[in-house]
Amino acid sequence: MSDNQIRDAIAEAIKDNDIILFMKGSPDAPACGFSARTVGMLQALETPFTAVDVLPDPRIRAELSAISQWPTIPQLFHKGELIGGCDIVTEMYDSGELAEVLGVAAPAGPVQEPAVAAQPAPMGIENRLG
Amino acid sequence: MPSADEVKSRIEAAIPGAQAVIETADEVHFSAVVRAAAFDGLSRVQQHRLVYDVFEGELGGSIHALALKTEVS
Numbered sequence: 001m002s003d004n005q006i007r008d009a010i011a012e013a014i015k016d017n018d019i020i021l022f023m024k025g026s027p028d029a030p031a032c033g034f035s036a037r038t039v040g041m042l043q044a045l046e047t048p049f050t051a052v053d054v055l056p057d058p059r060i061r062a063e064l065s066a067i068s069q070w071p072t073i074p075q076l077f078h079k080g081e082l083i084g085g086c087d088i089v090t091e092m093y094d095s096g097e098l099a100e101v102l103g104v105a106a107p108a109g110p111v112q113e114p115a116v117a118a119q120p121a122p123m124g125i126e127n128r129l130g
Numbered sequence: 131m132p133s134a135d136e137v138k139s140r141i142e143a144a145i146p147g148a149q150a151v152i153e154t155a156d157e158v159h160f161s162a163v164v165r166a167a168a169f170d171g172l173s174r175v176q177q178h179r180l181v182y183d184v185f186e187g188e189l190g191g192s193i194h195a196l197a198l199k200t201e202v203s
Binding site for chain 2: 034069070071072082083084085086087088091092
């Protein structure tokens with residue numbers, strides 16, 4: 001895959017998925033605390049989301065950041081718009097704004113963060129850009 | 131590796147009127163609260179971008195992580 005093809009695939013995934021999270025690792029085995037926390041918040045809202053692991057190829061992260069003009073991972077998009085990284089998602093989760101923006105009910109329970117995996121997870125079936 | 135003071139002065143120099151409070155335990159992971167009048171009218175994403183732009187190319191490198199909170203002053 002050329003860099004341009006990767007960029008196009010990322011842009012398409014952002015367009016085609018209402019809620020998409022670019023993260024390190026997978027929701028079941030996140031490879032970074034910030035990704036784990038963001039997954040935990042989305043799961044607490046009980047909203048389905050698409051997850052893409054940026055780790056299998058460094059070009060995924062490079063092309064994603066070029067599209068989003070955002071340097072860090074994770075990155076959460078809703079209906080094609082960048083909502084933000086872990087800090088902004090946390091702030092919006094705490095204020096109830098995240099549930100509002102995503103159009104879901106406010107969370108019932110506390111956030112259960114998935115444990116960070118010691119090793120990078122193998123590519124999951126949800127990783128459309130692998 | 132930048133010190134907390136260095137991170138603070140670079141943010142304050144780059145964003146007019148900004149006041150930054152920086153914490154770091156190890157000089158690679160930083161947490162910053164930045165207040166600036168320049169944030170007025172900007173989305174959170176745009177506010178954070180202004181701060182990230184100060185450290186272009188260093189995030190993920192000499193600065194492993196920058197936890198960020200922005201406020202309009």
